[in-house]
Amino acid sequence: MRRVITPEQLKFFDTVFIESLVALATIGIYDWEKEIKQRLELDIVMYWDNQKGGNSDDVNDCLDYAAISQCVLDYINQRQFGLIERVAEEIAKLLVLQYQLPAVEVTVKKPTAVPSAMSVGVSVFRTLQAYQ
Numbered sequence: 001m002r003r004v005i006t007p008e009q010l011k012f013f014d015t016v017f018i019e020s021l022v023a024l025a026t027i028g029i030y031d032w033e034k035e036i037k038q039r040l041e042l043d044i045v046m047y048w049d050n051q052k053g054g055n056s057d058d059v060n061d062c063l064d065y066a067a068i069s070q071c072v073l074d075y076i077n078q079r080q081f082g083l084i085e086r087v088a089e090e091i092a093k094l095l096v097l098q099y100q101l102p103a104v105e106v107t108v109k110k111p112t113a114v115p116s117a118m119s120v121g122v123s124v125f126r127t128l129q130a131y132q
């Protein structure tokens with residue numbers, strides 16, 4: 001589902017995205033889950049003005065998806081979580097504040113949680129305004 005965002009909320013509609021980023025996480029509400037690593041898959045859509053990088057062709061003018069992917073993996077690797085909602089919330093806040101993103105959508109999937117489902121997950125959409 002595509003969201004409708006008014007021009008007052010965002011001055012542009014460009015995005016940088018990271019799809020199916022795989023993290024091995026200590027995640028889960030049960031005791032046995034705290035002893036193992038489980039696979040999470042993240043989809044991240046960052047609202048960002050791509051015009052500057054598009055004009056200069058310089059990586060210093062863009063939102064570097066490689067650096068952000070590593071930042072997200074390092075963050076998840078260094079922590080323990082109960083719910084995947086917590087992962088989504090913390091990653092959204094980290095990215096919005098660190099990169100001053102006007103908005104971000106973070107989807108976290110836990111594909112092995114329900115064996116009869118292809119995947120399960122949550123999605124959050126947060127704006128910079130949410131933290132001000």
Ligand SMILES: Nc1nc2c(c(=O)[nH]1)N=C([C@H](O)[C@@H](O)CO)CN2
Binds near residue numbers: 027085
């Ligand atoms: N909405 C959620 N429901 C559940 C979660 C979760 O993180 N968010 N987690 C679990 C357990 O950890 C489960 O994944 C163990 O298989 C159950 N429901």
